[in-house]
Amino acid sequence: xxxxxxxxxxxxxxxxxxxxxxxxxxxxxxxxxxxxxxxxxxxxxxxxxxxxxxxxxxxxxxxxxxxxxxxxxxxxxxxxxxxxxxxxxxxxxxxxxxxxxxxxxxxxxxxxxxxxxxxxxxxxxxxxxxxxxxxxxxxxxxxxxxxxxxxxxxxxxxxxxxxxxxxxxxxxxxxxxxxxxxxxxxxxxxxxxxxxxxxxxxxxxxxxxxxxxxxxxxxxxxxxxxxxxxxxxxxxxxxxxxxxxxxxxxxxxxxxxxxxxxxxxxxxxxxxxxxxxxxxxxxxxxxxxxxxxxxxxxxxxxxxxxxxxxxxxxx
Amino acid sequence: xxxxxxxxxxxxxxxxxxxxxxxxxxxxxxxxxxxxxxxxxxxxxxxxxxxxxxxxxxxxxxxxxxxxxxxxxxxxxxxxxxxxxxxxxxxxxxxxxxxxxxxxxxxxxxxxxxxxxxxxxxxxxxxxxxxxxxxxxxxxxxxxxxxxxxxxxxxxxxxxxxxxxxxxxxx
Numbered sequence: 001x002x003x004x005x006x007x008x009x010x011x012x013x014x015x016x017x018x019x020x021x022x023x024x025x026x027x028x029x030x031x032x033x034x035x036x037x038x039x040x041x042x043x044x045x046x047x048x049x050x051x052x053x054x055x056x057x058x059x060x061x062x063x064x065x066x067x068x069x070x071x072x073x074x075x076x077x078x079x080x081x082x083x084x085x086x087x088x089x090x091x092x093x094x095x096x097x098x099x100x101x102x103x104x105x106x107x108x109x110x111x112x113x114x115x116x117x118x119x120x121x122x123x124x125x126x127x128x129x130x131x132x133x134x135x136x137x138x139x140x141x142x143x144x145x146x147x148x149x150x151x152x153x154x155x156x157x158x159x160x161x162x163x164x165x166x167x168x169x170x171x172x173x174x175x176x177x178x179x180x181x182x183x184x185x186x187x188x189x190x191x192x193x194x195x196x197x198x199x200x201x202x203x204x205x206x207x208x209x210x211x212x213x214x215x216x217x218x219x220x221x222x223x224x225x226x227x228x229x230x231x232x233x234x235x236x237x238x239x240x241x242x243x244x245x246x247x248x249x250x251x252x253x254x255x256x257x258x259x260x261x262x263x264x265x266x267x268x269x270x271x272x273x274x275x276x277x278x279x280x281x282x283x284x285x286x287x288x289x290x291x292x293x294x295x296x297x298x299x300x301x302x303x304x305x306x307x308x309x310x311x312x313x314x315x
Numbered sequence: 316x317x318x319x320x321x322x323x324x325x326x327x328x329x330x331x332x333x334x335x336x337x338x339x340x341x342x343x344x345x346x347x348x349x350x351x352x353x354x355x356x357x358x359x360x361x362x363x364x365x366x367x368x369x370x371x372x373x374x375x376x377x378x379x380x381x382x383x384x385x386x387x388x389x390x391x392x393x394x395x396x397x398x399x400x401x402x403x404x405x406x407x408x409x410x411x412x413x414x415x416x417x418x419x420x421x422x423x424x425x426x427x428x429x430x431x432x433x434x435x436x437x438x439x440x441x442x443x444x445x446x447x448x449x450x451x452x453x454x455x456x457x458x459x460x461x462x463x464x465x466x467x468x469x470x471x472x473x474x475x476x477x478x479x480x481x482x483x484x485x486x
Contacts, residue, residue: 032329036336278326279319 007098014087018231023049025231025273032277053224061220068125075122076215076222079115079229083236086111090239091166093249093257104165105157108240109150112195115233116142119197119204122226123214134213137284138204141194144291148299149191155184155306156244169248178245183302185245187295189268192237194287196230199276203284238268348450350424351409354400356440357421357449361466364444365419365456367393372411372420380404381411390465392457398440403433417456421449 023038023046030037041047063072089104091097101107116139123135157163159180160171168177178185194201205213215226242248242264249257251264282290337344346352359365368385386396411420430436448454457466458473470477 031334032326034329034332034335036334036338039338274323274327278323 003098006096009096010087010092010098011084014084014232014235015228017235018228019049019053020046021231021234021269022052022227024269025276028270028273029277032274056221056224056227059220059223061222064126064128064217066127067217068127071121071125072217073222075118075125076218076225076229077118078121079118080225080232082111082114082118083229083232085114086236087232087239089165090236090243091169091248092261094166096258097166100164100166102162102164105153105163105168105244108165108236109146109153112149112233112236113142113146115195115229116146118226118229119214122218123204126214126217128217130210130212131214131216134204134206134210134216137206137210138197138214141197141201141203141287141291144288145191145194148187148291148296149195151296151299151303152184152187152191153244154303155181158306158310165243165248168244169250172247172250176245176247176250181245181302181306183298184306185241187299187302188245189237189241190295192241193272193275194291196233196237196272198230198234198272200279200281201287202281203287206281234269234272235265238265238272241268346424346426348424350426351407351412351422353402353425353428354405354407354411354420354422354438354443355445355447355449356398356419356443357445357447357451359455359457360448360453361455362446363392363455363457363466364394365417365454366395366398367417367419367456368395369393369416371414371416375410375414377408377410378404378406388465391462392464392466395440398443400438400443401436402428402438403436418449418451418454423449 026048027037027039027045037045038048039045041051063069086108088098089101089107091100099107119138119142120135123131123133123138126132156168156177159177160168162168162171171177197204203213204210205215210216215223218226239261242261246264249261251257251260255263357365366383368383370383370385373379373381373383380401381399382401383398384396385393387393407422409422412422415421428436455466457464459475460472461469461475463469
């Protein structure tokens with residue numbers, strides 16, 4: 001029975017966070033651009049979330065006649081499903097975890113790789129040249145960054161000697177892994193931004209070049225699914241960063257563990273939005289060149305050094 | 316890398332900057348005195364209509380939103396029988412004000428003209444006429460015009476000389 005409550009609780013909290021991020025992102029972006037942002041509907045403008053959701057529900061849900069219908073409908077479901085599956089392995093507090101897998105980290109990597117399918121299938125099924133270009137970019141970007149996203153957390157795995165996320169958090173009792181694995185943290189976060197294709201790495205969407213890229217043909221709640229999937233992806237990457245590098249639920253005792261977890265997660269969500277507010281989008285070849293030529297060697301060196309030091313300490 | 320971090324920091328501290336947003340219904344942007352908004356018809360200091368129905372505003376209007384019909388009273392003073400501005404077409408360019416020879420038509424700093432029905436945006440003369448001299452206080456066209464339209468006799472205006480008696484021999 002308790003498992004069902006945890007599952008429902010995680011679903012409830014994260015879907016609400018994803019919806020609430022509509023408001024958070026607009027308000028924060030506005031503040032960083034010297035504006036006020038939506039502040040009319042309800043207290044502090046919070047009901048903009050409601051208004052936006054209602055608007056998306058009442059929009060015409062149009063499937064283009066030239067689209068591949070089944071795949072077109074399937075693609076937006078994949079993005080939300082894969083991200084929600086990824087959330088299943090995250091420990092929010094001692095005992096509050098949907099599935100305490102002993103391969104939790106690998107499961108998360110697998111699920112975030114599945115997210116690439118939604119972009120590829122969505123762009124392919126739309127049968128539109130801009131969507132296809134967006135899907136191509138999305139595929140190569142996500143596959144490229146997938147590689148060293150996985151490699152960047154291997155240092156953490158070496159130090160904690162476990163793929164289990166609860167064990168990884170508990171291994172940070174004395175010192176957070178961001179101190180011992182700073183390079184791993186930076187590369188993981190950059191790869192996470194690319195993985196969720198958020199700005200500045202929103203190359204599959206690239207409004208100014210590809211209209212909206214892979215979801216140009218989507219409307220109504222199908223577009224809403226991509227929208228929610230993106231916000232869920234931000235939450236997932238933020239939660240994973242906190243779990244692996246910032247001690248998860250660990251923190252001084254005056255606040256309950258779950259509050260520490262969400263405070264840290266929100267700090268990273270705000271960092272995602274700050275990235276959007278401040279940095280321009282790199283060119284497509286710059287992104288891939290940066291990934292393969294700089295980040296991949298860097299993460300391999302990080303892995304070598306971590307392994308050497310770990311062996312040296314143990315011997 | 317450093318420049319990226321610096322950019323992010325500089326953007327972040329904008330959270331403490333003064334916001335440029337003017338929260339409109341509660342706060343209002345200051346409008347300049349010459350702001351081109353709602354169009355009015357002004358009156359001269361004696362309370363008469365300034366408009367002489369010359370049609371220059373209607374001719375100058377690029378979107379043809381002004382319609383009027385000139386007429387005359389028993390003193391020979393011209394005035395518009397009706398004067399109609401369709402504000403759903405008006406682009407507030409101010410050409411009518413520039414064209415007006417008697418300072419009658421003027422644009423004022425007011426833009427809050429929202430209506431639920433389009434037809435309500437068609438203003439008639441009663442809606443346009445205001446009980447004020449607008450931007451040119453003290454100006455009365457018939458005071459400086461050469462003709463007698465019941466405001467002053469011929470030759471009695473400011474800067475106007477008595478008419479020459481062409482039948483007299485005196486210089």
